[in-house]
Amino acid sequence: MEISMKINGAEVTHDVEPRTLLVHFVRENAGLRGTHWGCDTSNCGACVLWVDGTPTKSCTMLAASAAGHDITTVEGLEKDGKLDPIQQGFIECHGLQCGFCTPGMLMTGRWILDNNPKPSEEEIREGISGQLCRCTGYKNIVDSIHWAADHPAENEVSA
Amino acid sequence: MQTPAPVDYVRATSVADALSLLQQHGDEARLLAGGHSLLPMMKLRLARPEILVDINDLDELRGIRIDGNEIVVGAMVTHAEILNSPILFEHYPIFREAEKVIADPIVRNKGTMGGSMCQADPAEDLSAVGAALRGTVVIQNAEGRRTVAMREFHEGPYETKVADGEILVEVRYPILPGSGSAYEKVERRSGDWAVCAAGACVTISGGVFSSVGIGIGAVNAEHFTAVDAEAFLVGKEPTAENIATAAQMAADSCDPSADQRGPADYKKHLAMELTKRALTRAAAAAKGA
Ligand SMILES: Cc1cc2nc3c(=O)[nH]c(=O)nc-3n(C[C@H](O)[C@H](O)[C@@H](O)COP(=O)(O)OP(=O)(O)OC[C@H]3O[C@@H](n4cnc5c(N)ncnc54)[C@H](O)[C@@H]3O)c2cc1C
Ligand code: FES
Ligand code: FES
Secondary structure, three states, X not given: OEEEEEEOOEEEEEEOOXXXXXXXXXXXXXXXXXXXXXXXXXXXXOOEEEEXXXXXXXXXXXXXXXXXXXXXXXXXXXXXXXXXXXXHHHHHOOOOOOOOOHHHHXXXXXXXXXXXXXXXXXXXXXXXXXXXXXXXXOHHHHHHHHHHHHOOOOOOXXX | OOOOOOOEEEEOOOXXXXXXXXXXHHHHEEEEOOOOOHHHHHHOOOOOOOEEEEOOOOHHHOOEEEEOOEEEEEOOOEHHHHHHOHHHHHXXXXXXXXXXXXXXXXXXXXXXXXXXXXXXXOOOHHHHHHHHXXXXXXXXXXXXXXXXXXXXXXXXXXXXOOOOOOEEEEEEEEOOOOOEEEEEEEEOOOOOOEEEEEEEEEEEEOOEEEEEEEEEEOOOOHHHOOHHHHHHHOOOOOXXXXXXXXXXXXXXXXXXXOXXXXXXXHXXXXXXXXXXXXXXXXXXXXXXX
């Protein structure tokens, strides 16, 4: 079936099987490999992207269900060549090691701050509790999100 | 890579449209709500529908509202919406306490009331909440609507009164003025299904329990509740001793099985302890306590 959706503002149309999962549509059909694909069982959060602004585990949503909706992936965080503060925070605070969990962490981190600009450590940890990181021990991820909260306009570094 | 087997997909435009699609395709069709139980089951080939009828566009199934002396929660209301609902929090804090420990924030953005009810997992937290609150489920088919008490809704694990060709449209909870409610759950790790969970909703007048609702999940309690323990408490003072007796009766009525979440005697102990804690907090929160 033919499916169209907006991904990071651009209309994307492909003919896919109805069983195609959104994560595969985004990675294989739209060619945006920033969104990662890990556990496949809605447990790890590597595949988190936004559907109409709401973080969603894209391994557990059909592309067909996303048709007509607005998708934002990690590639959509950067604006006009400037990194989003959440991205900058992960650089400043060493918020990643292997980087596999990072796209999902960034999308959820940005969403946490959009709803709660000054979250406590506990609120951040609860917010990312559906996402696994096997490297950092989470400490630096929490610090990175805090850094972004403290520097809301600090997106001066070129991407 | 886990992918569902080939399947057709259609988006319903209204409840009437969804019902006619279901009728047209019989037991080969499945409704797709949040998909957070159905898609994993399709990946594992535990479900093999031929066609998915997506009901995410049906705004008539959304919203939380008060209707007379009931709170009505639409089938497509998400866990996140239940968690953040001021109406539900005002009347029934048990919803917020339960939702905080259902899955994780991202899953809660997708999973729905209707999907949770119809999935009918023996550990479904909203089933225990619904039993404690004595909710009713509204089911629609081609002939019209009917109402089923939450306490008669489950036919067994993963089986409910919703038949092929039917849609759960909403769940209704009677408002009990002055009630207190609470939820307790033990899980192995953050976001996991319950090893055991218990909820309570009580009213107190003249210093004694005037109504008692107990909901118990994941330990094979009949209809997610414990009617003997409830009956024991009505008319009695909310003392620690009475509550402990009722909690033990509740645990005795459960029949948990051992699995990777723990041995049966541990789960029974949890049923007693969590029922006791939920009743104690609910009683303390009830007006007139
Ligand atoms: C990682 C993870 C952790 C979880 N942890 C918990 C937990 O701790 N506690 C808990 O209670 N739940 C938990 N869940 C389950 C979650 O609550 C369910 O997935 C649930 O929300 C199902 O809702 P859904 O909208 O995704 O349903 P779907 O997957 O879309 O549907 C489930 C079933 O119900 C049917 N259905 C859906 N809506 C209707 C309707 N309106 N009328 C008739 N039939 C319908 C579908 O056809 C399907 O058979 C977890 C899920 C995941 C993925
Ligand atoms: S790949 Fe989607 S949650 Fe792990
Ligand atoms: S940085 Fe390796 S999984 Fe998080």
